[in-house]
Amino acid sequence: EVQLVQSGAEMKKPGESLTISCGGSGFSFTSYWIIWVRQMPGKGLEWMGRIDPTDSYTNYSPSFQGHVTISADKSISTAYLHWSRLGASDTAMYYCARRNSGYDFFDYWGQGTLVTVSS
């Protein structure tokens, strides 16, 4: 069974750093890109970026470029989303998802990680 399991909810203060994770199982992790999506409270879905776990090549949405870093450790089938400096506007649910092997839609999703940034 294909599964993406994300790390648990986080509560942070503005200016702090954070890394959340997304572990894959039930499929060949290096055969699929992993993407990250943000959903702010009560809002829609925003594509943040993607990574190819084979070589860690990334693409970012211009809206998120420079503010987050996507990485992966293929040896443990895990992708990461990192902030070096959080702001209150980073408060959101973050989902990882698996890109379909051939095309850029997303066929399996993690359960989401809620990040709350508040002083």
Added chain:
Amino acid sequence: DIQMTQSPSTLSASVGDRVTITCRASQSIATWLAWYQQKPGKAPKLLIYKSSNLESGVPSRFSGSGSGTEFTLSVSSLQPDDFATYYCQHYNGYPYSFGQGTKLEIK
């Protein structure tokens, strides 16, 4: 960047109704469009890809159509489990983007 616009934002319907949601792209995306269903507190679920292809396990009452800039998602006979928010997503090059969502409510 390609902008995706869904209509309506909210749709009220009854069990057994047929409903249609529209998604418009700001430029042609051929048939590079997917639809997702999201229920409160849950991750999105893929319903349809490449405009009209039903994902495995998705009930056949769901269907998609369209090409270029205008697309539709239809549900032929609403079931209680179908009341949720629906999003379209283009994948005609980076950056991918989603529509703002259509909330399907029980009338």
